[in-house]
Structure formats: C-alpha cells, structure tokens
Amino acid sequence: MNILNSRAWTLPHSDFPISADGLLSPGVAETGLMNALESRFREMALAAGAEERQFPTVIAEQILERSEYFQSFPQCASAVNSPDKKGRYFLSPAVCYHCYQLLTNSALAGDTLLTCQGRCFRAESANGSHLWEFTMREVVFLGDDGFVRAQCDAWKQRIAGWAAQLGLIANLAPAADPFFVAETRGKKLLQQIKELKYELTVPGLWGTDVPVASFNLHERFFTSRFEVTLTGGEPAYSGCVAFGIERWCMALIAQHGVNEALRRVEESDDLR
Amino acid sequence: MGSNATGASAPLSPAVESLLKFVNENLLAGSQEKVAPDTALFDEGRIDSLKILRLIAFLEVRSGKKIPDELIVMDRFRTIETIAKNFPDR
Numbered sequence: 499m500n501i502l503n504s505r506a507w508t509l510p511h512s513d514f515p516i517s518a519d520g521l522l523s524p525g526v527a528e529t530g531l532m533n534a535l536e537s538r539f540r541e542m543a544l545a546a547g548a549e550e551r552q553f554p555t556v557i558a559e560q561i562l563e564r565s566e567y568f569q570s571f572p573q574c575a576s577a578v579n580s581p582d583k584k585g586r587y588f589l590s591p592a593v594c595y596h597c598y599q600l601l602t603n604s605a606l607a608g609d610t611l612l613t614c615q616g617r618c619f620r621a622e623s624a625n626g627s628h629l630w631e632f633t634m635r636e637v638v639f640l641g642d643d644g645f646v647r648a649q650c651d652a653w654k655q656r657i658a659g660w661a662a663q664l665g666l667i668a669n670l671a672p673a674a675d676p677f678f679v680a681e682t683r684g685k686k687l688l689q690q691i692k693e694l695k696y697e698l699t700v701p702g703l704w705g706t707d708v709p710v711a712s713f714n715l716h717e718r719f720f721t722s723r724f725e726v727t728l729t730g731g732e733p734a735y736s737g738c739v740a741f742g743i744e745r746w747c748m749a750l751i752a753q754h755g756v757n758e759a760l761r762r763v764e765e766s767d768d769l770r
Numbered sequence: 771m772g773s774n775a776t777g778a779s780a781p782l783s784p785a786v787e788s789l790l791k792f793v794n795e796n797l798l799a800g801s802q803e804k805v806a807p808d809t810a811l812f813d814e815g816r817i818d819s820l821k822i823l824r825l826i827a828f829l830e831v832r833s834g835k836k837i838p839d840e841l842i843v844m845d846r847f848r849t850i851e852t853i854a855k856n857f858p859d860r
Contacts, residue, residue, distance in 0.1 A: 672843070682819070683823065684818075684819030684820055684821075684822050684823040685819040686839075687819075687822050687823070687826070687839065687842050688812075688817070688818070688819050688822050690839070690842060690843065691812060691822065691842055691843060691844050691847050692812050692844065693844055717815070718815075
C-alpha cells in the first residue's frame with residue numbers, strides 16, 4: 499500500500515470532462531467502457547441470484563427520513579420540486595433506500611437478493627473523484643445475520659478477484675463513511691470498530707485514495723426502521739454492495755487507458 | 771457472550787477492573803446482561819453509537835491522552851482485556 503500511495507495516476511488522453519459542479523459528460527469510448535462495466539456488474543448480480551428492480555431517480559423525503567439520511571449526511575441531499583408541489587422530494591443519494599421502502603412492513607419469504615442501478619446524487623464538495631451525479635449498481639441482501647455476512651464476504655472476494663483479473667491496482671480494507679457530521683461521530687466510530695463497511699480503494703487518483711466499491715453490513719438498522727422481518731417475525735438483517743461506475747471507469751482509464759481497459763473488461767471471466 | 775462476568779479466578783489488573791466496573795455499572799447500567807473481561811464487547815448490539823463515545827471519553831480521561839479516530843478499531847477494542855492492554859492508565 500505504501501508503494502501504491504506514492505503513485506499519482508492521471509487520466510491519459512481520455513474524454514472524461516467533469517464540470518466544476520461535478521457533472522460528467524464522457525466521450526464515446528468512455529461511455530462504452532462505462533456500459534461494459536455496468537453490464538458486467540449486472541451479470542454478476544444476476545448470476546448470484548439477485549432479482550433485478552428499477553426505481554425512480556427521485557425519492558420521497560419520508561423514505562430518507564426513515565433511513566435517518568438527513569441526520570447522517572445533511573449536507574448531501576439535493577431537493578427537487580414535484581409536479582403538484584406537494585410533498586418533498588430529493589434526487590436519490592443511493593439506490594438501495596428504494597429497496598427497503600419496497601419491502602416495508604413485510605416478512606421475507608426467505609433469503610432475499612435484489613439488484614438495482616440508478617443515477618445517484620450527492621452534493622459533496624465537487625472535485626475529481628466526487629461527482630454530484632454518478633451511476634451506482636447495487637446488490638442488496640436481506641435475511642438472517644449469517645446469510646447477510648456470507649453474501650458480503652462472497653462479494654468482497656468476487657470483486658477483489660475481478661479487480662485483480664483486470665489488473666486494477668486496488669486495496670480492500672475496512673472503512674467508515676467520512677461524511678458523517680460531528681453529531682454522528684459515534685455512528686462512524688461504531689461502523690469503523692465493527693468493520694461494518696469495507697471499501698475497495700484505488701490509490702493515487704487525483705492524489706488521494708478513491709473508493710470504487712463498498713461492502714456494507716447494516717445489521718438491523720434498515721430492517722427495524724422499515725419493519726422488515728424474517729418469517730418468524732424477528733427483524734431481518736441487511737447489507738449491500740455498491741459499485742460506482744464512473745469511478746471504476748476513471749480508475750481503469752488512469753491505469754490502462756480507455757481502449758485497453760475496455761478490452762480487459764470485455765475479456766474478463768464471468769465471476770460467480 | 772464470553773465467559774461469565776463474575777467467575778474469573780485470577781485477580782484482575784487495576785486497569786481491567788476499573789474498565790469492567792465502568793462498562794457494567796455505567797454503560798450497561800440499565801441492562802440485565804453484564805460482561806466479563808473477555809466478552810466480545812461489540813456483539814449483540816450492547817454498545818451503541820452513544821456508548822462508544824462515552825467509553826472513549828472514559829479512556830481519554832483515564833489515560834490523559836486523546837485517542838485518534840484511526841486507533842478506534844476492533845483489534846484494540848474487542849474485549850475489556852484488549853482495551854486495557856492497548857489504552858493503559860497514565
């Protein structure tokens with residue numbers, strides 16, 4: 499890791515323009531690479547048995563409130579107007595919140611795997627790696643604690659293995675959300691100490707370590723708030739894995755160039 | 771849950787003893803369950819996001835040193851014994 503940290507990657511000869519407010523309009527080859535990456539993540543999710551879902555880009559305020567999103571990340575939400583100006587809506591900061599809403603007040607029939615993809619918005623300070631709008635593919639797993647942990651571990655291995663196969667220099671390590679506000683420092687430390695979050699991080703992009711995938715155990719956080727239970731009535735556990743498509747694209751272009759990156763993604767083995 | 775909370779035969783070090791007292795009598799004051807020096811402290815949801823801050827504050831006062839966030843990891847906080855070993859009294 500120390501050796502990797504000393505290396506600063508740049509994007510060589512790529513058409514990957516990011517505006518000052520963190521909006522991206524990739525070129526033709528770069529769009530091809532993004533589509534190829536998204537397609538591979540989708541294939542992996544379906545091969546793992548996930549049921550695919552599509553959700554709106556907009557999300558109701560009460561879903562984010564129920565997820566305690568505003569308490570943890572009050573500075574990141576982007577509000578939008580609804581057609582009738584009733585209710586408050588935001589651009590989704592993550593896709594998986596829709597999954598918990600979908601399952602509200604339900605008992606799971608068994609181990610549950612969902613996958614979804616969408617445009618996500620986080621109004622963090624825009625820089626090279628923090629886009630305001632980005633594409634996220636997620637796999638959400640719900641069931642008992644053992645199932646959720648096993649899924650999370652399996653995805654860590656699968657994705658670390660795939661990254662190695664692509665020749666992507668990256669590091670899988672425990673992490674904590676860096677954007678928790680001061681009042682939620684306890685949540686951040688608990689997440690860190692219990693190793694509830696792992697990230698696959700690419701070193702040296704824009705002079706910093708940039709996460710390209712996160713592997714998250716939620717324990718009963720979402721299932722208790724959205725009243726999702728196991729068949730016996732006890733609260734289910736949940737977890738998710740999330741892939742930031744643009745960041746994978748940037749990292750691969752930086753390390754291999756867009757054409758070679760696309761070749762590697764297209765020729766990589768189907769990992770299950 | 772590790773071994774029982776009261777049956778340890780070997781004498782406890784003062785650091786372990788004071789930490790054990792703080793956790794059982796303060797952090798877990800409202801709970802029926804008590805922990806032993808070797809109990810996995812963060813299992814079963816017994817330490818929440820407020821209790822972790824109170825635990826860290828206790829350790830900082832006891833040692834007279836601020837604990838940087840990067841040192842707050844499972845390897846140093848797994849049990850009361852590991853905490854006492856990694857964050858000794860001043």
